[in-house]
Amino acid sequence: MARALRGRGIALHTDAAQSLATVVTDVTELGVDLLSVVGHKMYAPKGVGALYVRAGLPGPVPLFSGGGQENGLRAGTENVAGIVALGAAAELALKERENDAARIRRLRDLLLSLLTEAIPGLRLNGSRDHRLAGNLSLTLPATGATALAAAVPEVAFSAGAACHTGAGLPSPVLTAIGLSAAQAARTVRLGLGRYTGEDDIRSAAQALVRGAHTAVDTSE
Structure with missing residues (x-):
């Protein structure tokens, strides 16, 4: 996309919020003009982020x-503590990213294996290999995501796709990859991290399996 847009007067922005903790992110290699960073996704405090703007691009x-x-961008005082914490978190991510990614990927695959063995018909959305280390998007064969959440309150997970929880409509991301509205309503997003x-x-898998077999589905 970056190569196709270069020289056409079109700026390319990428949302790298989920990436920096486990994925090598190089703006030059990506060829992007703008790139967003979110602090809490790499263990900085919530409420701080950063925007990369390529030199020569209008601000x-x-x-x-x-x-x-604030260079005319906003009123208010800078969140100095948050900015310092974001920098420290970025330094730690640079040092720990490779080890974190390998360990998280191993645990993610273990979780997928445990759930797949115990829930026949469970669907993994997207590639098993080409995905974030700590991400699983799963469509349950017969249980709505909301019903599962009510049945398994001890496990924190999201229904559908990122930033669509509580919207009441099927995620356009999920329907774009071919899921029906009913399948999207039975889709959960599980996230793993450094800790x-x-x-x-193993305890989450046990609870999710129990919930998948006992929860009352109201998604249809």
Whole structure:
């Protein structure tokens, strides 16, 4: 996409919120003009992020006026503690990313194996290999995501796709990859991270399997 857009006067932005903790992210290699970073996705505090803007590109247009000390982009005082924490988290991610990714990927595959063996007809959405290390998108054969969440309150997971929880409509991401509205309603997104352990995986799998077999489905 970057190669196709280069020289056409079209800026390319990529949302790298989920990437930096486990994926090598190089703006030059990607060829992007803008790239968003979210602090809490790589273990910085919530409420801080960063936007990379390629040199020579016009800067962002502020939504609110004021704040000369913020280069005219926003009013208010900089979140200095958050900014420092974001920098520290980025340094740790650079050092730990490879080991984190390998360990998280192993646990993710263990979770997938445990769930697949115990829930016939479970569907993995997307490639098994070409995905974020800590991400599983699974479509259950006969249980709605909302019903599963109610049946398994001890496990935190999301229904559908990122940023669509509570929307009440099937995720356009899931329907774009070919899922029906009913299948999208039976889709859950499981996330693993730096502090997930094997005991967590096994207990979560046991609870999810129990819920998948006992929850009352109201998604149809």
